[in-house]
Each structure stands twice: as C-alpha cells, then as structure tokens.
Amino acid sequence: MFFSNLALFYAFRKRLIKLNILIAVGILFFICVILSISRLGQLLFLIFYAIEFGRYINIFSLKGAIKSLFVLPVVLALVxxxxxxxxxxxxxxxxxxxxFEVEADLSTIERYGSSQALFNLLKDKSLLLGVGMYNFQYYIKDYLPAYMDVLYYPRGASPASFNFVLQMIVELGLILFLIYMLLTCLILQRTANSFIRFWYFYLFLFSLSFQTLNFSIPF
Incomplete structure (x- = not known):
C-alpha cells in the first residue's frame, strides 16, 4: 500500500489522474492503514505525507511556512x-x-532485538569485510540482547531482519556498503526522472524497519 500510495501521488503530479481521484483513493489508503493497526505502516505514511506536503507548499519559503501554520492545527486535531x-x-x-517502547509486546521486542543484534554483529565482524550475502542468520543468535530471552528459536531458526539496511551493511561490510551507496547516489543524481529518485528514497526509509526482500512490489 505504501508504494502504491507513492505511485498515486506521482501519477497526480504527472497529471495522469485528476485531483478528485487522488483524494478519493488517498482517503481509502489512509482508512486502510488505520484499520490495519500497523504501527510502522502508520509511521511511514505520516513521514510520507509530511515530506510530500512540505515539498508541495515549499515549506522552507516564507509563503510555505505561513501555509503550514494554518494546516497544522487541523492535522493535530485529526491526530x-x-x-x-x-x-x-x-x-x-x-x-x-x-x-517506541522496546518491551511493549513480543513483536516489538523481536524488531528492536533483531536490529540491536545486527548492530552488535556489525561492530564485531563487519566494519571492514562482511559476513557474506544472506549469512547474517548464521551469526545473529550470538548477538541477541538479553530481553529477547522471552522468544524461542529452535535449532536452525533465527530471528528475521527487520532492518534491511543494517542487514546489507553486515553482509557486505561497511566499506563495500559505502561504495555501493556512493555509486547509487551518483546514478540517481544523473537520473532525470524525479519519480525514480524518490522511489529509491522511500524504499530506503521503508527498509529501515522492514525486510525488503519479503516484498515484491518495491522491486
């Protein structure tokens, strides 16, 4: 839904759909995200709308800043x-x-614990060379924080990665990851299509809290 929503906004910017279609489908997306009770989904949508609204009104200009002051009370009331x-x-x-509470429930514990374990693994083994593609699961159980003792992973199983960016750094190594990001930024800088640049930008944000390989739509 997040990437479909992104495509919807850019279809409007390219004048492929009319404003009434954008509003109608956008409201439908918004309602679905609320009904899903997905916390990260809601957070991603809030970040997206904030960024896109800021770009639309040019928030860093005086006129845009004044407009935002009128909209902010309405947004706060809705929230x-x-x-x-x-x-x-x-x-x-x-x-x-x-x-934002680490031990709120088992799902939250696993998300925070997995990311913390990846970070610990990064510091220990991947500052120079990585552990190899898809190999993080062979090492991650040794780096799980103590509060993850409430979760059980049988032999041969390990927690999933909920931060694809951290996973990439661990598997590629910090040096190779930085080279990859540098080359990616250079390629995107030369790309004339703004939709491609922002698609990648939002994919990067998305990847900070989700395992991107589980989702086919972004690719």
Missing part, C-alpha cells in the same frame, strides 16, 4: 481524534506510541 479511537480492541494512540 487527536484518531488517537482516541479503538479498533479490534486496540486504542490507536496507545498502540502507535507502543512502537
């Missing part, structure tokens, strides 16, 4: 109303805030 709603036994506001 407050949503935060008081409950769906499927979950309060939306409390559930969203729980995404």
């Amino acid at each position: 407050y109303i949503l935060s008081t709603m409950s769906i499927g036994g979950f309060n939306i506001g409390a559930r969203f805030i729980s995404a």
Whole structure:
C-alpha cells in the first residue's frame, strides 16, 4: 500500500489522474492503514505525507511556512481524534506510541532485538569485510540482547531482519556498503526522472524497519 500510495501521488503530479481521484483513493489508503493497526505502516505514511506536503507548499519559503501554520492545527486535531479511537480492541494512540517502547509486546521486542543484534554483529565482524550475502542468520543468535530471552528459536531458526539496511551493511561490510551507496547516489543524481529518485528514497526509509526482500512490489 505504501508504494502504491507513492505511485498515486506521482501519477497526480504527472497529471495522469485528476485531483478528485487522488483524494478519493488517498482517503481509502489512509482508512486502510488505520484499520490495519500497523504501527510502522502508520509511521511511514505520516513521514510520507509530511515530506510530500512540505515539498508541495515549499515549506522552507516564507509563503510555505505561513501555509503550514494554518494546516497544522487541523492535522493535530485529526491526530487527536484518531488517537482516541479503538479498533479490534486496540486504542490507536496507545498502540502507535507502543512502537517506541522496546518491551511493549513480543513483536516489538523481536524488531528492536533483531536490529540491536545486527548492530552488535556489525561492530564485531563487519566494519571492514562482511559476513557474506544472506549469512547474517548464521551469526545473529550470538548477538541477541538479553530481553529477547522471552522468544524461542529452535535449532536452525533465527530471528528475521527487520532492518534491511543494517542487514546489507553486515553482509557486505561497511566499506563495500559505502561504495555501493556512493555509486547509487551518483546514478540517481544523473537520473532525470524525479519519480525514480524518490522511489529509491522511500524504499530506503521503508527498509529501515522492514525486510525488503519479503516484498515484491518495491522491486
């Protein structure tokens, strides 16, 4: 949904669809994300809308800054109303805030613990050379933080990577990853199509909290 939403906005910017279509489908996406109770999904959509709105009104200009002052109270009021709603036994506001609490639930524990383990593995083995593509799972269990003891992984199983960027650094090594990012930025800089540049930018943000290889749409 996130990448479909991104494509929807750029279809409007390229004048492939009309404003009423953008608003109608955009509202549908927004409702679906709220109903999904996906905390990271909601956070990604908030970041996306904030960035795109800032670019649309040119927020760093005086006129754009003034416009944002009129819109901000409406946004805050909407966020407050949503935060008081409950769906499927979950309060939306409390559930969203729980995404920033390490031990909120087993899902949150696994996400934070996996990322922390990848970071520890990076410091120990991947500052120069990496452990090899798809090999992080052979090492990660030795670097899991203590609070992940509530989760059990049988022999041959290990936690998934919830941070694809960290996984890439661990597997490629810091030096090769930096070379990869440098080459990527140079290629994107020469790309005339702004949609491709921002597609990659949002894919990078997406990858900070999701295992991108599980999703076929971004590719």
